[in-house]
Amino acid sequence: MYKQKSLWWVVIPVLCSGLVWFNYYAYVNSSSVFSRLFFKSFPEPIRVVSVLFVFSYIMQLLGAVIIGYIGDKRGRIIAINISGSFMCVGTIIMGLVSNIVSIFASQVMLMLAIALQGFGLGGIKVGFDLVIGESYAKSHNIVRVTSFNMMLTEMFIMFNSIIGFALAHCLTWEQFSLFGWRIPFLLGGLLLAILILSFNLVHKDELHVQQLYGSGNMSLWRSLVLYREVVLFLFLIDMNIFSTYFLVSSFLPHILYAIGIIEFKYTYVLTLSTNTIFLGAIMMSSYIADKFRLRMAIFNFGMIVICTTTIPLFKVVEQTDSIVKIISLFAFTGFIVGAYFAPITTIAIELITDQWHRYKIMSFAFSLSGLMTACLPMVALGLYNKFHKFSVIGFMMSISNLACLLICNVLFWKIKQSHKKG
Template sequence: MRSAAMRDEPRVTDAEARRIAFAAFVGTALEWYDYFLYGTAASIVFNRLYFVSGDPVVATLAAFASFAVGFVARPIGAVIFGHVGDRRGRRASLIITVTMIGVVTALIGLLPDFAAIGVAAPILLTLLRVFQGIAVGGEWGGAVTLAVEHAPPERRGRYAALPQVGSPIGTLLSSGAFALVSLLPADAFDSWGWRLPFLAAIPLLFVALYLRRRIEESPLFTELLQQQERSSSPVVEVLRRSFGRVLVGLSASLLGVGGFYLLTTFAISYGTETLHLPRSLMLGATLVAAVVEIAILLAFGRLAERWGPGNVCVVGGVASALVAFPVFWLIDTKNPALVVLAITAGVACLSVPYAVAGSLLTELFPPQLRYSGVSIAFNLGGVVSGFVPFAATAVLAASGKQSWSVALLLVGLSVLTALGGAIGERLRIEDDVSAA
């Protein structure tokens, strides 16, 4: 799978690699902030103000279904922006994605609710979520590709992990914003308070655009351009030549995305709607977990350089499976300290495979197909992951609100991710041997 260009990639300095990785991280953090806002709002706002129903469970399922639609749209974005990134350049694609998601998020903040425009409200909200998903579908693959291709090969683990830190930063920003507006009186929160975090996307967009426009194009892509080694149809080639590797990348990505939404988006809904815990407690727990996740991502990104990213992925999958049931046992105690501990411990474990997803997936595909391959694999995993809160709500209802059913779902995601990591590491080693 590795081409001559991949065996002799242009080297850059550590200082340049850090600068590019940091810029990719900041842009990614702002995009995840926009994207995660929807997940939080689906748990505490959209189920009441947009998907109006006499049955709270039905309303929550409808809100989570609209949440999942964004994940279904992500492979479309992966195809579109993967093609742009592999044909026209990584930088150009990333500027488009950050602009698109910022504008769409602001429009959500301006959208009238069900009481104002009736059934048009949930329809338009879902449509905007689709556009959010398309934009994010092209974001992550481009960010990690750019970071990896600017990094010295022996330090790719740490630089590939830096864009991943954008996820917990996005969580901190989105959950923190909702925690602040949740302090408003209930009427004020429902009428205009919840909209403020979405409208903040506009000034954040200008920050992201400033940073993205300062990023240089990948030196590897520039070399491919000069040597005319670009693929005319990168998406078609990925699906024709590397579909097995797409499935491996999909599997390895499940826990870091799906498990995260299980312990944040679903857990917020479970804690507030089923256990009747304070909304501030559940949002606070996600904030604490996000802080711990930052340290986990940075630490295990570096360990991937020594152990191999696939092996680290296996460790994270096994650890997450082992803590799945204890996490929900602790949440069910309703003890605030134990609830925070449970969410934090669970997110810490599933963050281990997420830390190495960038370095693992980028090594599965050759440079001329890398943006497309990484984006398609990760976002197909995102399709499955996007339905995790919906599936968790459904199995919880089917089991008579017994949390063991949700814990079992988390175990399944953990096992699949560990399997993907093991196969991915074997493929990585085989590629290194064949490239030598």
């Protein structure tokens, strides 16, 4: 479909993709702030925040269905522009939510912002991956090229955590609650708008030449039926990876803060430590995946390690009061998840052989897995409230990861066999 392009063809979409996740993690990292500012009248504010996560992922699934169809029918760039606009507007509104006016008005405004941001994220999360991955589909370095996107995305997420930690450390709570937490939202929203505009202007003529405007007319339902085994495979593999990564790096720090184990500023430190090692693991595994073509082998190895170490890791977390040990455990989890996360985009592009099904199938599968993952914090919080043990959460994750590992390997074998027959 595409000819291999210059480095700038990769760099500009990667910067946009990184800012998309910078904006989303501005919301994730501010969840404890939102619970204290806008939902303090509720008995369990952190539970309300977990419900908002689910609401965000419902909107992501809706965005994936609508924007995914547009991405295959009208083209990747149109889909990116539409979903990027929703993402920018939602993020900026989130940064402007006032905690001075009535609490009800603030809650409504926050939910509107979450809806817009979620809808945009659902449509844009695979857009830049496809523009990059399809351009380098024939390259021997495809995993490293697509992993470059993941690596820079991780750097933006880390940058968000660094900004949040610096603001929380340097400002008083009164200053932070008044204006400090807004800075990442406003900065990220404005920069994303500028970058998407620049992406269109710089490559305006080139986009027409590369025929990035689609012609796929098949409905989502027909695409899902045609590629049903691939959809289930991508759903399970992404849910498995994202559930571990999201629960550990994004939500568990806020649970630890809510129950008084760590200070607020250390929620940023835990996210930062996880993503730092995650970044290094992606660099390592992407090289191995390209050099030795061991994509599923890397996934299987990482999954086995996660299944066997999750329970001991969570048990140590509940038994220690050392922030250094907790940070180390989060970093270890980030390394393992990052190691088997790198080849996923490449596997998806190779399994969906018809390019005019990719946008809708990948968007739908990844957003559906995100929605299922978003329910995990509520399950985890419920398990902790009942048993008061983090090891129970680890046991739940180990069982689900093991089941996903077995099913994914069976599906991958069946898909490969059908490709050989075809």
